[in-house]
Amino acid sequence: MPIIVNREERRAEVVAMAFELVADRGIEALTFREIAAAAGCSTSIVSHYFGNKNELLFTVYQVANQRATARIQSMRESGAALPACFETILPIGAEAQRNWRVWLAFWARAHLDPAYFEERRRAAELSLALYREMIARSAGLEDEAQIDLAARRLIAAIAGIGLEACFAPDDWPPHRIREVLSAELESLGLAE
Template sequence: MPKQVEHEERRATISQAVWQVVSDSGLEGLTLRAVAAAAGCTTGMVTHYFSDKKKLLAHARTEMHRRMAARIDTLPVAASARDTLYAVAEQALPLDRERHLEAIVWSQFLLTTRHDPALLAEHTRSHASWIRRLTGLVRAASPARTEPGLLDDRVRSLVACLDGLALNAVTDPNAYPADLQRRVLQTQLDLILEGNPSK
């Protein structure tokens, strides 16, 4: 196995272990030793790639963003611009185990950004990328030309809906099952895409 590929696989394995530790024990349980145990490796192996807890969490957040982007890039061609927007937006919801873990890591990461400029910068970059992607999709799905200010308002309201659903679904999953999340997303699209209701 090429050395670079081996390194990337180890980093990905450690990132997955970070997600699992955060899911099981929260940020307070995120230690190098706990991640090593979850990854099935030594603490020394973990510190070889990530020197501290902040770097572990930052890499896991970056890996989460990469995986979500990869899922979006491989979505099948949808029948309409609205269907494309829905399929992409749905990737931000914790509808299965992988996305549930991602939402937990994202929510924990978000809390830490309040006191860490480096993590805040990472969040700002990722969030801006997500806004740009959704802006293009909302523009394409809107029935008529939308003024830039109104378009931005619609995109931000969609993001707020997705973030709220994700946070509530990982906090109280029984109250926010997958079918409810999907219905709320459809309703939100009806609200922001004036004159283009779901069928």
């Protein structure tokens, strides 16, 4: 009797393994062979789900964006305060740190490849929309221009804090990340 394989689960396993490998070693070192070995399958299975390495890598990039959005939305839906919501996407915990390493591995491609550029733009628009909603709800603001400016300042602060924490982790331990985030939220009138 043939083994029944759930295609979506198997594909998700391959993507998850590729995500981990990108976080550990970057894009260039990644091969179908390494992914297959790590996932406990053959290269033909990996190539069955993805036509080429770039297709798989693009999916990994999308997953990084989806995971960060899911974390912040989950925190907000649970009623967490704004600092806790944003902390969940900053490189404080292991999961967020891995996400930032994956993002860093791909952001250079956004300047060279239109598909990556479009995905980066789409992710930024989703983040801005989410930040606008969170700011309006938390600060009770109604002025759309004021909300938009605060969201853009916040997305720039989150990106800056995250990048600095990735490149200089000894200078940006969790307490400093939280301290700077708190100061930025306070400057925006969003301290809770």
